Amino acid sequence: MISKVSQPRLKGFRFPRFVISYAVWAYHRFALSLRDVEDFLAERGVIVSYESIRVWCQRFGAQVAASIRRDRPAPTDKWHLDEVVISIRGQKHWLWRAVDANGDVLEILVQARRNAHAAKRFLRKLVQRWGAPRVIVTDKLRSYGVAVRDLCPSVEHRSHKGLNNRSVASHRHTRRREKIMGRFKSSRQAQRFLSVHDQTATLFRPKRHRLSAISYRHSRTDAFSLWNDYAAEMTA
Template sequence: KGRTHWLWRAVDANGDVLDILVQSRRNKVAAQRFLRKLMKRWDQPHVLVTDKLRSYGAAKAEIAPGIEHRQHKGLNNRSEASHRHTRRREKIMGRFKSPRQAQRFLSVHDQIASLFRPKRHRLSAKSYHHARSDALDLWTGYTAELTA
């Protein structure tokens, strides 16, 4: 008895997830909501790269007509590749029980995952070790603040 929901995901040029929004529709209004949320937090981008869904173009024309918009099958590979970790985690959890649970989990999951999973192919072994220990120190500090 599940209902289909769409996962809107924004990824920067480095492949880091900026924001996620779970919505039941995939139309112009939904795209506007996501773009407004994104631009409120991160300001306007120089270039917007999306898949070929026409809702993006219609929403962008109203919200930010001056931004360059590129729609091409292969240009949004960073966004598509970032879904892999989410799908793996979703399968382990036995699917999400509600859209609210999915939104709450995914908005935190990708930020924490990017903290603990540095881009291994771009780092030497020593740099990778330092990045992981820095992430653990940050996490220890955050959890100490929450428990105090």
């Protein structure tokens, strides 16, 4: 569970650190709105407005996500890349997402274009963070081929719609949250939210169908322990 052990208070915040970390965890772990999290906290005797929760999630969510990404094991050498359209203020934008062979999200990037320049920008960001993989699997979008040839020509590129189901399936949680939030308000908001949301999912969704009940409980306990450690690292 989220720890209630006494921790140093965050300067400028009147609520204990564990309350703030719990709110950030609940918002990104479950399909909840900010007002839902406000009600969760009110039931536990913590009276705080949803606007304060919004500030907490924006300010500390990125710090926790960076800590999760820092401590993650190296990804597999086979990546799946895919892009999906999202509507922001009536305009089409594209959410580019990369996952490894285990289905763990490596990176996301919201862009206004779906062309070779956008594909290169996304792949460059991926390679700078994780290094080059052995295999990249994509759909039939030709922009991927241009990006792979220019940035990592030694990587095997498999372009086939039917091979990329793992990446396509990773968009389901995004669609669910997009509906609850009434669509994203800006590309910056979408990038900020999904960067935290996907890393939280990596920590707290350990492919339960592949684990025994005991293994899953151990994994969940480890995830809570890590979250408490990351909450202790948060800085105002």
